[in-house]
Amino acid sequence: MSTRVALDAWLAATVDAATEFASTTLDSTLDSDAAIGNLPMDLTECFVALVGEEGSLQIGLAADAAGCQTLAKALFASEDDLPDEDVSDALGEIANIIAGGVKKRMATTQQPLALGLPIVMEGHLRLTERQQIAQTDVMLGQVPTRLLIVCNKDQPASKHVTA
Amino acid sequence: MKKLLIVDDSKAMRMIVRRALRQANLGEHQVDEATNGEEALQKLRGGPFDLVLADWNMPQMNGIDLPKAVRSEGMSVNFGFVTSEGTDDIRDLAMQSGAQFLIVKPFTPEALHDALKPLGLA
Numbered sequence: 001m002s003t004r005v006a007l008d009a010w011l012a013a014t015v016d017a018a019t020e021f022a023s024t025t026l027d028s029t030l031d032s033d034a035a036i037g038n039l040p041m042d043l044t045e046c047f048v049a050l051v052g053e054e055g056s057l058q059i060g061l062a063a064d065a066a067g068c069q070t071l072a073k074a075l076f077a078s079e080d081d082l083p084d085e086d087v088s089d090a091l092g093e094i095a096n097i098i099a100g101g102v103k104k105r106m107a108t109t110q111q112p113l114a115l116g117l118p119i120v121m122e123g124h125l126r127l128t129e130r131q132q133i134a135q136t137d138v139m140l141g142q143v144p145t146r147l148l149i150v151c152n153k154d155q156p157a158s159k160h161v162t163a
Numbered sequence: 164m165k166k167l168l169i170v171d172d173s174k175a176m177r178m179i180v181r182r183a184l185r186q187a188n189l190g191e192h193q194v195d196e197a198t199n200g201e202e203a204l205q206k207l208r209g210g211p212f213d214l215v216l217a218d219w220n221m222p223q224m225n226g227i228d229l230p231k232a233v234r235s236e237g238m239s240v241n242f243g244f245v246t247s248e249g250t251d252d253i254r255d256l257a258m259q260s261g262a263q264f265l266i267v268k269p270f271t272p273e274a275l276h277d278a279l280k281p282l283g284l285a
Contacts, residue, residue, distance in 0.1 A: 020269055024269035024270060024271050025268075025269040072175070075178070076175060076178050077178065077182060086174060086175070089173055089174050089175045090175040092175075093173045093175040093176050093179075096247050096268075099247065100246070100247025100248060100249060100267070100268060101249075103247075103248075103250065104250060112250075115220065115247060115248065
């Protein structure tokens with residue numbers, strides 16, 4: 001089976017974990033079938049690494065600035081706009097929770113994985129030839145959000161589905 | 164009044180735990196916060212707490228070292244982890260460290276209530 005299918009399994013686990021996060025923490029929903037227009041190229045992205053002995057992959061989410069502000073305000077239960085540091089903190093926590101959910105869901109098929117620290121960045125993600133990405137756009141509450149998996153093409157983490 | 168200490172380096176997560184505590188029908192309680200294990204240890208030295216709710220991965224002193232440090236100083240306090248680390252291995256480590264429970268993020272107020280009930284805190 002192709003690496004593409006394997007990555008899609010990780011992405012499915014990510015969508016599942018994000019759905020659980022939306023319902024339990026935001027008291028909201030995740031709609032993976034919503035009609036979402038093109039997200040802008042430059043987004044604010046947050047990644048958390050899942051690191052194993054044989055490699056690592058990045059679990060990420062991305063949204064535009066207004067969307068990040070909305071997610072952060074929902075997490076902080078705040079009606080006022082939040083400073084950048086609080087938005088970054090909130091995005092990091094969301095990514096951390098989702099990555100933890102992915103780790104739990106993929107635990108039976110993987111070597112032990114450790115969670116890395118959240119990294120928040122702005123701009124357009126650029127991959128090298130050795131890297132691959134799987135992504136899907138969803139509505140996280142009212143926020144158009146991109147969920148992403150990034151890993152090297154040749155690492156075992158991208159090949160665990162071998163049926 | 165029950166006195167609780169939330170230990171997490173994320174302000175957002177401390178806010179989430181505070182909100183869940185409010186929604187978990189715990190009755191009257193007072194909540195204090197620390198951003199890492201060292202700061203938590205200092206607050207615990209300053210007076211008795213009924214419960215520590217700590218993250219697992221934190222700078223300076225991480226969650227797993229905190230209950231050991233508390234015990235080594237002869238202090239006694241109920242201890243629970245609120246963490247994204249939900250595997251069986253992590254759960255075993257948490258219990259071995261002296262924690263009474265581990266709640267995996269994301270969690271509901273009901274899960275928090277259910278964890279605190281056996282400790283007489285809900």
